Amino acid sequence: MAATTSTVLDRAPEPRARGFWRRLRAGEEIAYLIALSAATLVLLIVGLLVYQLWISSTLSIHAFGFSFLTGSTWDPNAGQFGALPFIYGTCVTSALALLIAVPLGVGASIFLAELAPPNASNVMTFLIELLAAVPSVIYGLLGIFVLVPLIHTYLAPFLTATFGFLPLFQGTFYGVSFLSAGIILSIMVAPFIISVSREVLYAVPTDQREAALALGATKWEATWDIVIPNARTGIMGSIFLALARALGETMAVTMVIGNTPAISASLYSPGYSIAAVIANEFTEATGNLYLSSLIFLGLVLFGLTIVINAVARILILVTQQKGAA
């Protein structure tokens, strides 16, 4: 320690012209350059990622162009590749996941931010965030052996009996289906909605609540009519974040969706998602066009999640700045 101090003091009165080389030798400039290059490397990796996805899918892009997205035939043997069944599956399962996770997540975040005592709220949020740390393959495992049988014995008969007149719930339920995938996904994305929404609700100034309560509103009215509208943008942000997760989720969906490239109105029928088809067929893809089409699917998924993530971040940023102002 003493030695370092003395050398530093010795160096201090050096003329400026030689300062750069001195500092370089002392590691000063090198440290800066290393940090800068690490930051640049991050940009480089993302650039390379986009470039690789694009280059590797050009074959398929040239062969099919826009019709890749609208074609509904996926027949590797015939060299026919249309992505519609996968896009449909991804959208249906994600939509179903949000349909369940949004009320659940927003409701729970209201409870945690507005009702629960701070300490209890912190403990419960801690537990809920652990739910987000559970690896997706474990959700898949539980999906196959626990959730699907449960849906098969209890939920599906109930849905058929109650809503059987809707095309959504017609046909036979075999287990693996859009419904199972959507439910598993909803469990997986709800923690994200809860923890982000709770933060957003906390950011709403307390005087808003107090003003509403002072005017005679009930707790629920103050929350629903005053606090929620204030936090609406941020909650939307958390939902978009959850949507991006749901779209890109691979393992759990692959294990319960059934892996059949079919478009069906019934939630009971097996389907396929973009991520699942890549996971299943990538190593088996024979021929360049097949592989290139799978990577094209990856590019589509990448584009979709990037856009939705960007929207989510903007929405959350806007609310946080509004809360800070």
Added chain:
Amino acid sequence: MSRMNMEISLRRRVTNIVMLSITGLFTLLTITILFCILGYLLYHGIGSLSWSFFTNLPKPTGEAGGGMANAIVGSGKILLIATVLGVPVGFLAGVYLSEYSGRTFAFVVRYVTDLLNGVPSIVIGIFAYAMVVKPMHRFSTLAGGIALGIMMIPIAVRTTEEFLRAVPNSLREASLALGATKATTIFTVVAPAAIQGLVSGMMLNLARVAGETAPLLFTALGNMFWSRGWSQPSASLPVMIYQYAISPYEDYHQQAWAAGFVLLALVLSINVTARLVISGRGATARR
């Protein structure tokens, strides 16, 4: 007049109670799911767990005493590569953002980092395939490690930046006032002051990628035997769980439960420890 205002109609009171109870119920439901997951894995996992699980190679279905020793070691090797690659890059980029950055470039780096964080893991797998597997003409431990390493970078960057920013400026000023250079200040004063948070953050990061399956499917692939060296396909716990779970054999399912239990125990214990350390540190700082 005042009495009229005090009266809250029955409908409003009922709505109040019903809706608030529903939010509580939803919270309870979400937490119950966590305990169901833990309970199921504990129940099925412990039962199928045995010593041979940790020491033996997988055996063909029907033969007793198979284990996942190769998958455990494989996961360890893959995570080692991921950490060695992802943590330094992320840490240094975080140092840049927190200590050196100008405005515009920092904004770009931060934005792109978040973007990388949002990329679906299967797409990272494709990237690692194109960058490593294709040129090497083989699936390898290395490729799996690189895929997970890339996934570790964004969280490493943001954790480092966040925890370094939390270090009070007076510490930096004191160090600079004593004549230390900026680099010396960062690496001997600022970073050590944040070390607890940094280590916990990196552990959380590691726990997150430890359960990743999708990026390994076509990088490290899988292996029923020991993987020799770093350039051979390697088994890993998550991929093993996946393959065993979708197989039609009952004894493979048992193994999948055991592996799931081990993986979850690992991930959750790291999570709990790291989060407690971080929150304990936050509490003392506020005091």
